[in-house]
Amino acid sequence: MKTxxxxxxxxxxxxxxxxxxxxLCKLDMGDMRHYTPCDVHHVTDGFRRLGHAFTFGACPFVHHRAKVYGSVDGWGVEEKYGMTQRDMVRLQDRLVAESEDNTVGAKVRAAMSEG
Structure with missing residues (x-):
């Protein structure tokens, strides 16, 4: 079935x-400000995607290795980070919300300082 x-x-x-x-690179570095270019990894249940809302950033190394093994969890991510893919989605949601808040906040502050 097509997504x-x-x-x-x-x-x-x-x-x-x-x-x-x-x-995952942010978690490895212990710094949520760390940046490594990434793909968007879709969380799966078996080999079926759960949808576009169930996603998190995974660099090409992580993302393509996950494809080879069928899922990120297929090669020990839960054991390494103590998080399930759904936990990672929740953390990603928080980072996205913070980013959006900062972006909107910056625009509001800029508009206020101009006028």
Whole structure:
């Protein structure tokens, strides 16, 4: 079955994820400000995607290795990070929300300082 096209909100979320970079590299570095270019990894249940809302940033090394093994969890990510893929989605959601808040906040502050 073909995956549905993302909604505008899901598309925006995936663009922000790409701007934020690889979530697993951030965890490895212990710094949520760390940036490694990333793909958007879709969480799966078996080999079926759960949808565009169930995504997090994974660099090409992580993302393509996951494809070889069938899922990120297929090669020990849960054991390494103590998080399930759904936990990673929740963390990614928080980072996306913070990024959006900072972006909107910056625009509001800039507009206020101009006028």
């Amino acid at each position: 549905q096209q993302p909604t505008k909100a899901e598309h925006r979320r995936m663009e922000v994820i790409k701007d934020l970079g690889c979530l």
